[in-house]
Amino acid sequence: MDFSFHSQHFDRVQISGPGDSKPGHLSQPEAPSQFSVSDWARWRSQLTPMPPRQYEDYSFPRVADGEPYGLGPLPQELLGGPNGYIDLYRSHVTPTMAGTPSEVLGPQAGEGHSDWSLLQSSPAFKDQSYNYHQLEPLLPPPDSPPSPLSEVSSYHSPHSLAASSPGMTAQTADRLSPRSSTGDNNQERHSHPPYSVLIYQALKEAPGNKLQLQSIYSWFEANTDKGGDPNAKGWQNSIRHNLSMNAGFEAVKEEVGPGKRAVNFWRLTPEAIRSGGIQSTTRYRKLQHQKKGMNSGHRGATRQQLEFKGLHATKVIKSRSANSPHDERAEAYHQRQKINTNHSLGHEQRYMEHPIGPVVGCSPMIPGNNTVFIDTMESGPAFDVGYNHDWYRAHDPLEGPGRSSA
DNA sequence: TAGGCTAAACACG
DNA sequence: CGTGTTTAGCCTA
Numbered sequence: 001m002d003f004s005f006h007s008q009h010f011d012r013v014q015i016s017g018p019g020d021s022k023p024g025h026l027s028q029p030e031a032p033s034q035f036s037v038s039d040w041a042r043w044r045s046q047l048t049p050m051p052p053r054q055y056e057d058y059s060f061p062r063v064a065d066g067e068p069y070g071l072g073p074l075p076q077e078l079l080g081g082p083n084g085y086i087d088l089y090r091s092h093v094t095p096t097m098a099g100t101p102s103e104v105l106g107p108q109a110g111e112g113h114s115d116w117s118l119l120q121s122s123p124a125f126k127d128q129s130y131n132y133h134q135l136e137p138l139l140p141p142p143d144s145p146p147s148p149l150s151e152v153s154s155y156h157s158p159h160s161l162a163a164s165s166p167g168m169t170a171q172t173a174d175r176l177s178p179r180s181s182t183g184d185n186n187q188e189r190h191s192h193p194p195y196s197v198l199i200y201q202a203l204k205e206a207p208g209n210k211l212q213l214q215s216i217y218s219w220f221e222a223n224t225d226k227g228g229d230p231n232a233k234g235w236q237n238s239i240r241h242n243l244s245m246n247a248g249f250e251a252v253k254e255e256v257g258p259g260k261r262a263v264n265f266w267r268l269t270p271e272a273i274r275s276g277g278i279q280s281t282t283r284y285r286k287l288q289h290q291k292k293g294m295n296s297g298h299r300g301a302t303r304q305q306l307e308f309k310g311l312h313a314t315k316v317i318k319s320r321s322a323n324s325p326h327d328e329r330a331e332a333y334h335q336r337q338k339i340n341t342n343h344s345l346g347h348e349q350r351y352m353e354h355p356i357g358p359v360v361g362c363s364p365m366i367p368g369n370n371t372v373f374i375d376t377m378e379s380g381p382a383f384d385v386g387y388n389h390d391w392y393r394a395h396d397p398l399e400g401p402g403r404s405s406a
Numbered sequence: 407t408a409g410g411c412t413a414a415a416c417a418c419g
Numbered sequence: 420c421g422t423g424t425t426t427a428g429c430c431t432a
Contacts, residue, residue: 213421213422213423214421240421240422240423240424241423241424241425243423244422244423244424244425245424245425251422251423264422264423
């Protein structure tokens, strides 16, 4: 399996690699103390292209000057030692990051978002029991958290934070609230960060930068105005949608115990971590456009396609987990980041799926074909973390043919 | 037009 | 049923 091949321990190399920037670099341009919608937009637009390579010797390019949510690179401490995520477990990094400088995880210091520290102590990390059963002590209350929900009430909602935190403006608070299906005045509507960012934040705060879906839900319930109405499931659907479609997130399968069955986690891709941000989730549309042109152009096909939509998806997963370690999702992600690189490509049949075609300027994301459940347990962390690394270094994303086929 | 959100169909375990 | 994938429609900036 190329797995092994790809598993050059990404974490080792990159995450904790020597060249990595140190936490101390967080001195980037300060973000505006207040985030305005436009800032957000700017931030977003700046997320893009940044060749991974540069990240290495470049002190982290801040996602944007106005990086509001502290989406900056994670501190080395959090990433762990050579073993990356694994070490993380051992280092008992709790979600609350006991003692973790908020500047690191949260918004950069000085940005006035000190409130994030509060957010970080989300009770949503029930996975902990899973992943970190080995570490313990400092671990957050293992599933114990009496349902995050219960605490939510007393939890600091973005708004309450705003109220109690000088640094956080109401607007900022709103941003943390993905528009509640209900009350969405204009303000709220456009000021909250997109789901992808919230998810990013949730994962970023989580030990190992990974969480189970349920925990992500919990995080949202605790840190956003979601979950208010138990009946509303739309936001969960949205979360899943974002997880699946955004290249900054990847699914990993982890065996929590000898005989136990693997648990799926969603975590930030190394790239997302390094780049300190996530890309737009909607990028996949671009592909669609392209697809339209290059493909059989029938976009409207619904039912028929659906049929194979599912099949395809599953298939991909399987094949992926089987032979295509690293997803194209990541691939696409990289594309975004390094849009102009030469695609050396050369290997891979696995990538033969993306249409990507012209990565024209934008990020032709490959819709789908992303998720690979990496088995962190078996192949070892190095594995999953690693292949991505090699992968994107080895070849450039662009190449992929894309799943246009269909 | 791009990005974001939501709904929904579908597959799989 | 929960989860993950994908498509599509609508909305906002």
